[in-house]
Amino acid sequence: MKCFDLHVHSAFSGGQSSLEQLASTAKDLGYAGICFAEYFESEEQLKKLKDDIAKISEKTGIKIYLGFEARNPKELVKLSGKIRMFDLLLAQGGNLEMNRLACETPQVDILTHPENNRNDSGLNHVLVKLAAQNNVAIEVNFRELLLASKRTRNIIMKNLSQNIILAKKFHSPIVLCSGSVSHFELRSPEVMISMATQLGLELDRAKSSISKIPEDILKCSNERKSEKWISPGVRIVK
Amino acid sequence: MRQQEKLKILPPTLRKKERYISFKVISEEPIVYSDLEAGIWQTLLEFYGELGVSQLNVSVVRNLYDSQNQIGVIRCNNKSVPKVIAGLGLITRLGESRVIFKILKISGTIKSLSLK
Numbered sequence: 408m409k410c411f412d413l414h415v416h417s418a419f420s421g422g423q424s425s426l427e428q429l430a431s432t433a434k435d436l437g438y439a440g441i442c443f444a445e446y447f448e449s450e451e452q453l454k455k456l457k458d459d460i461a462k463i464s465e466k467t468g469i470k471i472y473l474g475f476e477a478r479n480p481k482e483l484v485k486l487s488g489k490i491r492m493f494d495l496l497l498a499q500g501g502n503l504e505m506n507r508l509a510c511e512t513p514q515v516d517i518l519t520h521p522e523n524n525r526n527d528s529g530l531n532h533v534l535v536k537l538a539a540q541n542n543v544a545i546e547v548n549f550r551e552l553l554l555a556s557k558r559t560r561n562i563i564m565k566n567l568s569q570n571i572i573l574a575k576k577f578h579s580p581i582v583l584c585s586g587s588v589s590h591f592e593l594r595s596p597e598v599m600i601s602m603a604t605q606l607g608l609e610l611d612r613a614k615s616s617i618s619k620i621p622e623d624i625l626k627c628s629n630e631r632k633s634e635k636w637i638s639p640g641v642r643i644v645k
Numbered sequence: 646m647r648q649q650e651k652l653k654i655l656p657p658t659l660r661k662k663e664r665y666i667s668f669k670v671i672s673e674e675p676i677v678y679s680d681l682e683a684g685i686w687q688t689l690l691e692f693y694g695e696l697g698v699s700q701l702n703v704s705v706v707r708n709l710y711d712s713q714n715q716i717g718v719i720r721c722n723n724k725s726v727p728k729v730i731a732g733l734g735l736i737t738r739l740g741e742s743r744v745i746f747k748i749l750k751i752s753g754t755i756k757s758l759s760l761k
Contacts, residue, residue, distance in 0.1 A: 433672070435671065435747065436747055460665070552735070553734075554737075557691070562701045590746055591737070591743040591744070592737075593745060594746075595734075595747050597730055597747065597748040601726075601727040602731040602734055605727065605728065605731045610727075
């Protein structure tokens with residue numbers, strides 16, 4: 408089983424560890440690939456990141472992908488237009504406006520932590536249906552659980568379980584990500600799968616949420632980069 | 646003091662089925678066994694509570710801890726393996742050092758863990 412962690416922050420986007428530290432730790436833990444989710448600043452930054460990633464990928468022997476996490480609706484619209492320049496587009500959830508926009512945008516690959524800083528789960532049946540229609544994956548973020556303590560962790564677990572129930576009901580894809588900002592926050596795939604089962608995901612689904620679904624997302628993103636691709640579901644055949 | 650008499654071992658059908666989880670600790674500094682055991686117990690008790698931990702039937706196997714390679718073994722019952730692994734994932738620090746637990750193998754016997 409090839410496992411992927413599609414939400415890792417490096418020192419480029421407020422993280423504490425370098426690209427190399429993160430990549431080598433992920434390889435030690437048994438990941439086949441990771442995706443750095445950075446904050447977009449300029450196209451020069453994007454080129455530099457691509458060069459660095461190519462070098463580190465060759466050095467460490469792990470597949471590394473580049474994604475950008477949009478922090479607000481304006482940034483999301485801007486990044487949707489540049490979708491072919493990088494691998495994944497992530498939308499930082501938490502506020503309802505952003506959660507809705509992310510679920511409505513087919514270019515978005517992952518809606519990250521929709522329950523962040525909220526008392527409710529940040530998603531309802533309408534939003535999850537939209538996410539399922541547009542093939543937007545809903546993230547179960549391990550970092551939130553890791554850093555929270557007691558009462559807060561209790562609320563986060565309740566919200567994550569609620570999102571999992573909704574995603575299962577409306578067949579929306581779920582991805583398990585570490586959301587780590589340091590290489591010491593990365594967790595092995597077994598730990599992520601076990602935690603997901605504690606949150607109410609069946610073992611098979613938990614396994615596919617860290618292997619098959621991320622692989623499918625990466626496959627779609629690869630197709631998107633080709634010149635024949637026009638929009639989701641539309642491409643030039645001849 | 647009179648030596649305590651040993652109970653006769655239960656037949657296999659009545660024994661609780663156990664699982665052994667071998668793990669490796671990736672850390673900034675070397676980890677001693679006492680820090681490891683204290684960290685694991687504290688996290689599991691915080692996360693599952695006293696009743697929850699009593700049902701896990703968990704213990705750290707002291708004489709199998711390899712402090713040089715930082716490889717250890719945890720024993721638990723066969724139905725609580727995901728719970729124990731999830732609990733291990735929540736450990737961020739042991740002593741002063743930041744740590745990551747890497748799960749190596751889950752097995753029904755210590756012998757088949759093939760630690761050496």
